[in-house]
Amino acid sequence: MAKIEDRLIGALGASTRDTQAPPFVPRKPIPAIGYQRIDGERFRSREFMQHEWDHVWTKTWNVGCHVSELAEQGDFRLHTLGKESLLFVRSEDGEIRGFFNVCQHRGNLLCQVESGTVERFTCPYHGWKWNNDGSLHAIARPELFAQYRDGVPKGELDLAPIRTDIWGGWVWFNLDPHAISLTEYLGEAGSHLETYELENYQLIDHATFEWNGNWKHAHDAFNESYHFESLHSEFLNITEGYDVPIELLGMHSRMINFNLTVSELLGNAEELTPLREKFLGVGMLVPADYKGSLRDIHLEVIKAKRAIENETYLPYRRMNDEQLVHQYHYTFFPGTTLTQTPESSILFRYRPHPSDPGICYYDFLVTERRAPGSEPPIVNHRTYRHGELTDYAEAFEGTFDPFLANVLKQDGSNMPTMQQGTGSLGFRGMILGDQEVRIRHFHQQIDRCLMGDYPWLHPR
Incomplete structure (x- = not known):
């Protein structure tokens, strides 16, 4: 069976529109940046935590x-x-x-x-x-x-x-x-996202989760999709999961999550279940009597959005075909991730605890592109302690689907066990595969900062 990106090119051709965001497909080779294990000490050492504060957090740009x-x-x-x-x-x-x-x-x-x-x-x-x-x-x-x-x-x-x-x-x-300017810091990755016109999105929700694990465990959880098949198996009903294009962009990185499709890993990829019907857009941008492959629904949605691109306030005209339907996922070193479609964007922040390397804060900020003149919503920030929520849907005020909130809960559930396991005498260090290259790259950026290998971050 052809990969989703092969069918995307075959159906619509490579994107040719004038856009600042280069498409992911055809995918570039995964960069070879080594195979060294990632030690567990960096997740629990107070000395390492202080070095991070002195050489990473106080020298980089972050979102307030x-x-x-x-x-x-x-x-x-x-x-x-x-x-x-x-x-x-x-x-x-x-x-x-x-x-x-x-x-x-x-x-x-x-x-x-x-x-x-x-x-x-x-x-x-x-x-x-x-x-x-x-x-x-x-x-x-x-x-x-x-x-x-x-x-x-x-x-x-x-x-x-x-x-x-x-x-x-x-x-x-x-x-x-x-420090260097923000524009210089964001670099190529920042210019890619300008086509979304994120400045026109409205903040609609803000929740913070205190998790019993180091902030880098939170970062690592949200910067690879290799774990989808095991941890989020139900998620494969609406996305292509485990093998996605990845690119490294200086200190930063990006990947794509293919939406509006059913993973090739599932044997019943053509059965229209209630979950798939809800998330694949059947009856909305996709006709209710759609007879094609569920794996190709994203192609129908692209056509539908192209047909209205001159009539909508949404920035479809500035999008390449991938951007119209798939999730562009960008992480700006050290602690900011932006993942978006033309309709909505979510910002993740990973923050360290003031003194305990075994605790972190994961911020989830939801923004949405609403019609011009829409009344800005009132946003009430909430903070939840680890284990406080049995149902993560309770953390959101109708702004995040309960099914997706459960996916978030699954990620949070690993935090204390990752913190305990990486501190074990029996742990020899993380072994990372090609789909985890963003994680390896991220830890290498931390090491470079600790060694003073980024003098351009703060020229004097």
């Missing part, structure tokens, strides 16, 4: 919040990365700024609620105030500070800034003031 969360002047949002509490705010001049969320008086956390709207920030300890552009507004009882009898030197007591930039509708930040 969605632009829509800072829609009006004075809107602010907190974000935690490791031991740091960070504050993002839209100031009175309309600019979005980022600061360390620290009072410059005694070091108290300045803002202690997750989000809101303010003209100025007031420390709850002694009442010092800062304007929402980070400048000092007032010292409580200034006559008690002899060192400032003649006035506070300009900028001395302003909030400590962090570098911020906006791309794809997201507020990004870098804790290194000397």
